[in-house]
Amino acid sequence: MNGESRAERRRRRLVVAVPYLWLALFFLAPFLIVLKLSFAEVVLARPPYTPLIELLDEAGSLYLQVRLNIGNYLLLFSDDLYLRSYLNSLRIALVSTAITLAIGYPMAYAMARAPERARALLLMLVILPFWTSFLIRVYAWIGILKNEGLLNAALTGIGLIDEPLVILNTDWGVYIGIVYSYLPFMVLPLYASLEKMDLTLLEAAADLGSPPWKSFWSVTVPLSLPGILAGCLLVFIPAMGEFVIPDLLGGSETVMIGKTLWAEFFNNRDWPLASAIAVILLLLLVVPIVLFQRQQAARGSEFGK
Amino acid sequence: MSQASPQPRLRLEPWNDPASVPYIRLLEVSKSFAGQTAVDRVTLDIYKGEFFSLLGPSGCGKTTLLRMLAGFEQPERGRIEIDGADMSAVPPYRRPVNMMFQSYALFPHMSVAQNIAFGLKQDGIRKQEIATRVEEMLALVRMEGLGGRRPHQLSGGQRQRVALARALVKRPKLLLLDEPLAALDKRLREHTQFELVSIQERLGITFVIVTHDQEEAMTVSTRMAVMDQGRIRQLGVPAEVYEFPASRFVAEFVGDVNVFEGRVVRSERDGTLIHAPAAGTHVFIDRGHDVAEGAACAVAFRPEKLALALEPPAERAVNVIEGTVFDIGYLGDMSIYHVKAASGAMVRVALANRLRLVERPITWEDRVWISWAPGAGVVLLS
Numbered sequence: 001m002n003g004e005s006r007a008e009r010r011r012r013r014l015v016v017a018v019p020y021l022w023l024a025l026f027f028l029a030p031f032l033i034v035l036k037l038s039f040a041e042v043v044l045a046r047p048p049y050t051p052l053i054e055l056l057d058e059a060g061s062l063y064l065q066v067r068l069n070i071g072n073y074l075l076l077f078s079d080d081l082y083l084r085s086y087l088n089s090l091r092i093a094l095v096s097t098a099i100t101l102a103i104g105y106p107m108a109y110a111m112a113r114a115p116e117r118a119r120a121l122l123l124m125l126v127i128l129p130f131w132t133s134f135l136i137r138v139y140a141w142i143g144i145l146k147n148e149g150l151l152n153a154a155l156t157g158i159g160l161i162d163e164p165l166v167i168l169n170t171d172w173g174v175y176i177g178i179v180y181s182y183l184p185f186m187v188l189p190l191y192a193s194l195e196k197m198d199l200t201l202l203e204a205a206a207d208l209g210s211p212p213w214k215s216f217w218s219v220t221v222p223l224s225l226p227g228i229l230a231g232c233l234l235v236f237i238p239a240m241g242e243f244v245i246p247d248l249l250g251g252s253e254t255v256m257i258g259k260t261l262w263a264e265f266f267n268n269r270d271w272p273l274a275s276a277i278a279v280i281l282l283l284l285l286v287v288p289i290v291l292f293q294r295q296q297a298a299r300g301s302e303f304g305k
Numbered sequence: 306m307s308q309a310s311p312q313p314r315l316r317l318e319p320w321n322d323p324a325s326v327p328y329i330r331l332l333e334v335s336k337s338f339a340g341q342t343a344v345d346r347v348t349l350d351i352y353k354g355e356f357f358s359l360l361g362p363s364g365c366g367k368t369t370l371l372r373m374l375a376g377f378e379q380p381e382r383g384r385i386e387i388d389g390a391d392m393s394a395v396p397p398y399r400r401p402v403n404m405m406f407q408s409y410a411l412f413p414h415m416s417v418a419q420n421i422a423f424g425l426k427q428d429g430i431r432k433q434e435i436a437t438r439v440e441e442m443l444a445l446v447r448m449e450g451l452g453g454r455r456p457h458q459l460s461g462g463q464r465q466r467v468a469l470a471r472a473l474v475k476r477p478k479l480l481l482l483d484e485p486l487a488a489l490d491k492r493l494r495e496h497t498q499f500e501l502v503s504i505q506e507r508l509g510i511t512f513v514i515v516t517h518d519q520e521e522a523m524t525v526s527t528r529m530a531v532m533d534q535g536r537i538r539q540l541g542v543p544a545e546v547y548e549f550p551a552s553r554f555v556a557e558f559v560g561d562v563n564v565f566e567g568r569v570v571r572s573e574r575d576g577t578l579i580h581a582p583a584a585g586t587h588v589f590i591d592r593g594h595d596v597a598e599g600a601a602c603a604v605a606f607r608p609e610k611l612a613l614a615l616e617p618p619a620e621r622a623v624n625v626i627e628g629t630v631f632d633i634g635y636l637g638d639m640s641i642y643h644v645k646a647a648s649g650a651m652v653r654v655a656l657a658n659r660l661r662l663v664e665r666p667i668t669w670e671d672r673v674w675i676s677w678a679p680g681a682g683v684v685l686l687s
Contacts, residue, residue: 198408200406203410207375207397207404208398208423210398218423225414
């Protein structure tokens with residue numbers, strides 16, 4: 001690093017500055033606005049919240065008044081609706097991530113081991129759903145899952161069931177929706193890590209006396225761990241704050257934090273409370289996000305030569 | 306395929322002893338990939354304790370043969386036996402064979418010690434014994450104290466030694482080495498060749514090595530098989546293959562050689578006379594060959610077996626080529642003289658530089674005579 005010339009260092013700083021600028025503009029600034037909002041009070045006005053900092057003129061003296069309302073945060077911890085929403089979201093996100101992994105891993109494995117010519121096509125098929133709007137795809141699931149929908153019609157048609165299965169407007173509907181929507185985010189990083197795996201390692205394992213199923217657990221899975229972690233976080237993080245899927249496919253008793261936030265923001269017009277919910281959600285997600293970043297960095301230093 | 310050795314030897318040579326039983330037998334083994342023949346009816350016996358080389362250009366089938374021994378490929382026809390047991394239904398993970406891969410194939414997510422222990426763990430050996438055997442192996446390959454490192458923290462030479470230790474720790478009946486030294490630089494490679502031989506002799510494990518480097522094959526092996534287009538072209542001890550190549554392919558692949566086309570003038574029990582117009586001379590070789598007069602053949606000379614002089618040799622009509630020095634390649638320990646013969650052919654002569662080279666006794670454009678002893682050349686009939 002010492003041998004670098006000044007111009008080189010300046011150029012390097014410029015390159016590094018671009019993503020930082022991006023993050024500051026589109027992540028940090030909105031977050032600060034939300035953070036500021038979360039300490040405000042709700043009022044019937046436009047905008048529907050009080051300013052934090054006010055210049056007051058009282059009896060000829062000027063005061064700079066800073067009012068931080070921590071009532072929103074206290075409410076989050078005292079009313080169990082919010083706690084339930086967070087926990088429910090956590091549960092649904094965890095279970096969906098596990099199901100997505102269970103379905104995605106064999107898919108990614110089969111794709112990575114498919115003949116090279118077929119791989120591009122399979123990859124296309126995984127990405128294909130993105131060409132249709134997410135909202136429309138979730139709506140389509142209503143048509144499939146409702147009591148007189150395609151799935152029930154097919155199952156009763158072949159005589160497997162007499163009564164229609166009630167899936168829509170239950171947690172099952174939410175699981176199906178999340179697993180369906182986020183499967184590509186699981187498959188793609190898994191595929192990437194499985195595809196670049198050196199297959200001679202499996203031969204080496206076999207040569208040393210390990211049958212194929214054992215080699216899978218001792219070689220393939222550990223080596224695809226970066227992909228597993230990346231896929232799980234890419235599913236877990238957005239699933240945690242998911243709003244559209246529980247709103248359309250879940251029932252009234254499926255409380256998820258995204259739905260609660262929506263209700264506070266749009267139905268109750270309580271922007272400060274909704275902002276507080278968002279801040280806490282973000283803090284909860286910072287843990288897995290930092291984990292993800294750490295792992296990406298470690299991977300970069302270990303395998304990238 | 307193997308011919309009798311030219312002189313009696315003192316070394317143990319099980320392949321010359323009709324009573325000895327081969328340890329590894331390949332019988333008429335064939336394999337093809339997508340219609341392309343990779344291994345073509347190979348029959349081969351390897352004896353216990355041998356350091357056997359499969360030598361050949363890339364694509365000659367040597368690696369396929371090795372992979373069939375390891376069990377990664379199945380022969381289409383033929384049979385492979387190891388220590389008397391038929392291997393056709395035995396998967397790689399149940400064979401008493403270990404392999405050292407060309408890329409080393411070390412597990413990147415495991416430490417050096419875990420890599421070496423991997424094979425022992427599969428056999429359900431107790432933890433304590435695994436630890437002692439791993440330590441033994443680390444000592445054998447001189448990697449003590451490096452057991453905790455990850456493969457990516459090691460140099461190329463160290464990785465190579467870990468791969469060797471991992472393949473040896475299970476004490477296999479047969480160790481397969483696929484171009485084990487290809488990734489090392491020349492000096493380290495030569496050093497490691499001798500180390501491999503000494504480890505092999507100490508452990509008494511049978512080694513089969515695949516290489517495209519003829520020097521490597523000659524340095525390490527007890528016997529070598531030269532392969533081309535899926536077939537074994539010649540099998541023998543290194544000196545035999547080098548001194549008495551059976552075909553033009555072997556002569557040219559193993560070592561440097563001058564080859565001239567010619568015709569047999571006459572062949573008797575103790576000598577063969579060949580007219581080689583390409584060399585502009587008659588060649589007499591002190592070995593008889595069972596060939597008809599006038600038959601087409603070729604004669605081959607190793608460059609180091611030729612002598613170079615500024616004067617014509619006294620009273621000799623055969624085994625002499627007259628020419629001019631066209632170019633000299635100085636290699637330090639020796640020089641390669643490219644001599645343009647009167648017939649137009651280019652002949653390479655290697656001379657050891659015994660004295661420090663200040664002024665060349667023979668230099669560019671000099672008129673020279675190349676001569677050789679009757680035992681220097683080889684008749685090639687194919």
